[in-house]
Amino acid sequence: MSAAAHAPSHDHDPNSPLKHQYENIEQQNECYLVGMWSFLVTEIMFFGALFMVYTLYRWNYQQDFWVAHHHLDIAMGATNTTVLLFSSFTMVCAVHFAQLHNRKNVIAFLIATIGCAFIFLVVKYFEYTAKFKDHLYPGANFTNDPTVLTELVVKEHPNIHNVTVSLNHAQLFYGLYFAMTGLHALHIIVGIIVLSALVYLWAREAKSVMIDYVPTELVGLYWHFVDLVWIFLFPLFYLMPQPHR
Numbered sequence: 001m002s003a004a005a006h007a008p009s010h011d012h013d014p015n016s017p018l019k020h021q022y023e024n025i026e027q028q029n030e031c032y033l034v035g036m037w038s039f040l041v042t043e044i045m046f047f048g049a050l051f052m053v054y055t056l057y058r059w060n061y062q063q064d065f066w067v068a069h070h071h072l073d074i075a076m077g078a079t080n081t082t083v084l085l086f087s088s089f090t091m092v093c094a095v096h097f098a099q100l101h102n103r104k105n106v107i108a109f110l111i112a113t114i115g116c117a118f119i120f121l122v123v124k125y126f127e128y129t130a131k132f133k134d135h136l137y138p139g140a141n142f143t144n145d146p147t148v149l150t151e152l153v154v155k156e157h158p159n160i161h162n163v164t165v166s167l168n169h170a171q172l173f174y175g176l177y178f179a180m181t182g183l184h185a186l187h188i189i190v191g192i193i194v195l196s197a198l199v200y201l202w203a204r205e206a207k208s209v210m211i212d213y214v215p216t217e218l219v220g221l222y223w224h225f226v227d228l229v230w231i232f233l234f235p236l237f238y239l240m241p242q243p244h245r
Contacts, residue, residue, distance in 0.1 A: 033218075036218045036221055036222075037221075040221065040222070040225050043225060044225075047180075047183075047229055050176070050179065050180050050183070051180075051232070051236075053176065054176050054180065054236065057172055057173075057176065061166070061169040061172070061173075062243035063165075063243055064165050064166045064169035064170055064173070065169065065173050065240065066240050066241075066242055066243055067149050067150060067153050067163060067164075067165040067170070068149055068165060068169070068170040068173040068174065069173065069237060069238070069240045070149065070152040070153050070156060071130075071131070071134065071136055071148070071149060071152060072127075072177075072237060072238050073127060073130070074238050074239070076123050076126065076127050077127075077234050077237070077238040078234075078238075079123055080120050080123050080124065080230070080234075081230065081231070081234050083116050083119050083120050083123070084116065084120060084226075084227045084230050084231075085227065086116055087112075087113045087116035087117060087120075087223070087227065088223070088224055088227045090109045090110075090112040090113045090116065091109070091110075091113050091219075091220045091223045091224065092220065093105070093109040094106050094109035094110045094113065094216060094220065095213065095216055095217050095220045097109065098209070098213035098216040098217070099213045101210065101211075101213075103202055103205065103210070106202050106216065107199055107202050107203060110195055110198055110199045110202070111199060113195055113223065114192055114195050114196060114199070117188050117191055117192045117195070118192070120185075120188055121185060121188060121189070124181070124185055128178075131174065131178075134148050135148075136148070136149075136170075136174050137174060137178060138171050138172075138174055138175035138178065142167065142170075142171045142174075143167070144167065146164070146165050146167055146170075149165050149170060150163040150164065150165055157242075177237055180233060180237075181233060181237070184226070184229055184230060184233060187226045187229070188226060191222065191223055191226055194219055194222065195219065195223070198215070198216060198219055201215075
């Protein structure tokens with residue numbers, strides 16, 4: 001039996017979003033979504049391993065982690081949280097207008113999402129710069145002065161005296177901080193590249209996006225995942241409660 005006999009029986013319309021290898025649009029969209037969710041599951045497992053490592057070390061070194069986290073800037077972290085939440089809104093709007101085939105609005109909201117991503121990276125740059133200035137990054141040059149961390153605790157909690165911190169445990173905290181937030185920032189950069197490619201396709205009126213909103217929706221799923229990861233990172237690193245003695 002020839003290969004042609006196994007091909008879908010529908011006549012392919014060049015103006016249809018249905019690709020020739022699928023029997024109907026439902027099958028095509030299901031294939032897209034299964035592929036995207038399979039990719040996101042691998043990302044969840046990847047980040048999940050890091051969250052597990054963080055949980056185990058924080059459980060064992062609660063006091064040291066709590067002291068070390070005082071050098072993080074909550075205002076900057078909250079700003080980035082607000083920026084990413086707004087970017088999720090602009091991404092939802094882009095998908096909505098993609099469904100309506102409103103090209104101008106799609107491009108406008110995609111550019112707004114990219115702008116939010118750049119704002120996030122700029123804020124993160126200033127955060128990282130402050131850590132490097134005080135030698136709070138893992139490695140041989142990690143600070144050997146515990147007062148860099150303890151004086152902030154005394155300043156914020158004047159009722160607490162004799163604050164001590166293990167520099168080894170503090171270095172572990174900042175190792176996890178840079179690993180997890182750095183990996184997240186890398187996903188932000190990848191998102192900027194993908195979103196920029198999507199803007200380019202919409203600007204060129206490419207059929208792959210003009211007649212089918214699903215590619216835009218799939219990029220939106222990726223972006224929402226990136227936002228969701230930060231929603232977990234922010235409280236875990238920035239909003240750490242004081243442990244019971």
